[in-house]
Amino acid sequence: MSKTRSHAGRSIAAHAILITYTLIALFPVFVIVINSFKSRRAIFAEPLMPPMPGNWDLVGYTTVLEQGDFFQYFLNSMTVTVASLFFVLLFGAMAAFALSEYRFRGNLLMGLYLALGIMIPIRLGTVAILELMVSAGLVNTLTALILVYTAQGLPLAVFILSEFMRSVSDDLKNAGRIDGLSEYRIFFTLVLPLVRPAMATVAVFTMIPIWNDLWFPLILAPSEETKTITLGSQVFIGQFVTNWNAVLAALSLAIVPVLVLYLIFSRQLIRGITAGAVK
Amino acid sequence: MAEVTIRALKKSYGGLQVVHGLDLDIVDGEFVVLVGPSGCGKSTLLRMIAGLEEVTSGDIRIGERRVNNLPPSERDIAMVFQNYALYPHKTVAANMGFALKMRGMDKAEIDQRVKRAAEVLGLTPYLDRFPRALSGGQRQRVAMGRAIVRDPQVFLFDEPLSNLDAKLRVQMRTEIRELHQRLKTTTVYVTHDQIEAMTMADKIVVMQGGRIEQVGAPLELYDRPANTFVASFIGSPSMNMIEGTVQGGTVRAGGATLPLPPGMKVAEGREVIYGIRPENLGDSPDGIRGTIAVVEPTGSETHVVVRIEGRELVAVFRDRISHRPGDQITLAPVDPAGVHLFDKATGTRF
Numbered sequence: 001m002s003k004t005r006s007h008a009g010r011s012i013a014a015h016a017i018l019i020t021y022t023l024i025a026l027f028p029v030f031v032i033v034i035n036s037f038k039s040r041r042a043i044f045a046e047p048l049m050p051p052m053p054g055n056w057d058l059v060g061y062t063t064v065l066e067q068g069d070f071f072q073y074f075l076n077s078m079t080v081t082v083a084s085l086f087f088v089l090l091f092g093a094m095a096a097f098a099l100s101e102y103r104f105r106g107n108l109l110m111g112l113y114l115a116l117g118i119m120i121p122i123r124l125g126t127v128a129i130l131e132l133m134v135s136a137g138l139v140n141t142l143t144a145l146i147l148v149y150t151a152q153g154l155p156l157a158v159f160i161l162s163e164f165m166r167s168v169s170d171d172l173k174n175a176g177r178i179d180g181l182s183e184y185r186i187f188f189t190l191v192l193p194l195v196r197p198a199m200a201t202v203a204v205f206t207m208i209p210i211w212n213d214l215w216f217p218l219i220l221a222p223s224e225e226t227k228t229i230t231l232g233s234q235v236f237i238g239q240f241v242t243n244w245n246a247v248l249a250a251l252s253l254a255i256v257p258v259l260v261l262y263l264i265f266s267r268q269l270i271r272g273i274t275a276g277a278v279k
Numbered sequence: 280m281a282e283v284t285i286r287a288l289k290k291s292y293g294g295l296q297v298v299h300g301l302d303l304d305i306v307d308g309e310f311v312v313l314v315g316p317s318g319c320g321k322s323t324l325l326r327m328i329a330g331l332e333e334v335t336s337g338d339i340r341i342g343e344r345r346v347n348n349l350p351p352s353e354r355d356i357a358m359v360f361q362n363y364a365l366y367p368h369k370t371v372a373a374n375m376g377f378a379l380k381m382r383g384m385d386k387a388e389i390d391q392r393v394k395r396a397a398e399v400l401g402l403t404p405y406l407d408r409f410p411r412a413l414s415g416g417q418r419q420r421v422a423m424g425r426a427i428v429r430d431p432q433v434f435l436f437d438e439p440l441s442n443l444d445a446k447l448r449v450q451m452r453t454e455i456r457e458l459h460q461r462l463k464t465t466t467v468y469v470t471h472d473q474i475e476a477m478t479m480a481d482k483i484v485v486m487q488g489g490r491i492e493q494v495g496a497p498l499e500l501y502d503r504p505a506n507t508f509v510a511s512f513i514g515s516p517s518m519n520m521i522e523g524t525v526q527g528g529t530v531r532a533g534g535a536t537l538p539l540p541p542g543m544k545v546a547e548g549r550e551v552i553y554g555i556r557p558e559n560l561g562d563s564p565d566g567i568r569g570t571i572a573v574v575e576p577t578g579s580e581t582h583v584v585v586r587i588e589g590r591e592l593v594a595v596f597r598d599r600i601s602h603r604p605g606d607q608i609t610l611a612p613v614d615p616a617g618v619h620l621f622d623k624a625t626g627t628r629f
Contacts, residue, residue: 175366
């Protein structure tokens with residue numbers, strides 16, 4: 001009896017900690033979202049007040065939708081994120097498969113080399129990257145961003161996925177070989193479905209920094225046609241005057257697509273975990 | 280169906296040689312079991328026959344064809360794995376028919392073959408299920424079905440029963456054996472369990488350290504082991520080994536005098552290992568004296584562990600005995616002709 005009680009106590013304590021953490025983590029988001037629906041005066045007078053008839057004002061959203069080409073910015077961000085994600089997952093999984101499946105000279109060194117990128121921030125190479133993009137004529141294109149983000153995301157993807165692929169049964173792959181599957185089909189039809197939870201994890205870790213990045217869009221693709229949403233929102237932050245309504249509205253809108261992507265991946269993630277548990 | 284011929288087969292990983300020049304002939308339709316302790320190279324040999332492991336040097340022939348450089352799918356073999364290795368996202372029927380589909384076989388023909396194999400294995404009610412909804416024994420049957428439908432020249436089994444519980448293992452053993460008698464397909468079966476080897480094989484290949492120690496029919500290995508390794512590996516409980524010296528037509532071991540097998544001539548003073556199967560040890564007025572440490576009745580027979588000068592001997596009695604732990608007992612070979620004598624220096628049989 002006392003055992004079950006202490007179990008319940010521990011569970012309550014764990015949940016209390018998790019709920020506290022959730023509240024702290026979500027608080028800034030919450031403040032941004034509620035204030036985006038308020039008038040400028042109300043934002044400064046009572047920042048924590050939820051929107052209600054007295055302070056209700058959609059001026060932020062109308063400004064965002066009228067000024068600048070926000071739909072285009074959204075599209076750019078979406079294109080860059082989804083394309084980078086696709087390449088990171090594809091090439092990351094392929095490299096991970098090669099590292100975990102085949103014995104070859106320098107396998108370990110290659111793995112370490114690929115994992116090195118986790119420790120060295122890609123921004124250190126900004127100047128070289130810019131020079132490279134200039135000479136390749138890729139400045140002010142989304143391609144430049146996709147290339148950089150793919151490079152940025154690969155190390156972690158290779159690292160996590162190769163660990164997971166090592167756990168896929170060798171017998172299964174060999175059964176495929178005996179049945180006449182090519183190495184590509186073994187990879188795509190046998191191994192990838194089994195590491196789907198890991199793919200979802202990598203996708204989430206890769207996606208968020210890309211979506212939120214301001215640095216590379218500012219340096220490599222600042223033109224009007226290639227602006228991403230994060231860069232686009234900056235037009236409202238001036239040196240002397242900041243249009244807070246518009247900034248908050250733009251940020252609130254920017255949360256939506258990434259939330260949708262996250263929900264897609266997290267469902268995969270949970271399905272993967274429960275499939276493993278039920279067996 | 281085909282014979283499998285292996286000549287001077289070697290395998291190295293980098294500088295480490297794990298298989299040292301094997302020669303083996305497997306006759307058409309034979310059930311051959313490769314047995315040995317883990318790391319003896321039996322699985323490596325099987326995987327080389329399957330084409331999953333590259334051959335460093337030597338030849339493997341299946342039928343008339345040299346298959347060294349053929350990919351696994353072109354060797355006309357089928358393999359059953361320890362972890363079943365069923366495709367988790369395919370139904371039982373799709374699992375069994377997949378290799379045929381890959382070969383571009385007609386769908387009606389595939390269905391027919393799958394149905395026939397399912398009948399043989401009692402899997403008909405499960406054809407639409409997924410592997411995760413099956414028990415271990417059923418999964419292993421599906422894995423066998425996947426092998427059968429291909430109608431291959433050679434079946435390869437890689438410790439297929441190791442993941443099953445003891446009762447199911449005995450049952451599947453019989454099923455595999457019956458299946459072989461019906462299909463008469465050449466079979467190579469790897470196990471570390473000598474009982475599996477003894478009960479299933481037409482021919483046993485005992486391996487150790489990447490070498491073949493002895494090849495022969497199960498009872499041949501039991502009755503005439505070529506060396507001390509085979510002698511102690513085959514048989515359960517394993518053979519008692521007593522070190523001794525030949526003196527005046529007998530073997531002196533510690534304080535005891537043991538008879539030589541009749542007709543055997545061994546030079547005086549030679550150091551030997553005197554091997555006696557537990558069932559060949561019996562109560563006797565003179566022989567090796569010791570104290571009974573443990574008595575283990577199994578029902579049909581009783582195992583008695585006897586401690587002598589710090590070593591242990593095991594004797595098996597078919598009759599019910601009244602001995603208790605702590606009693607003194609004197610043991611000697613019941614039938615001196617059943618004694619195995621090995622050279623102490625080389626371990627080989629005299």
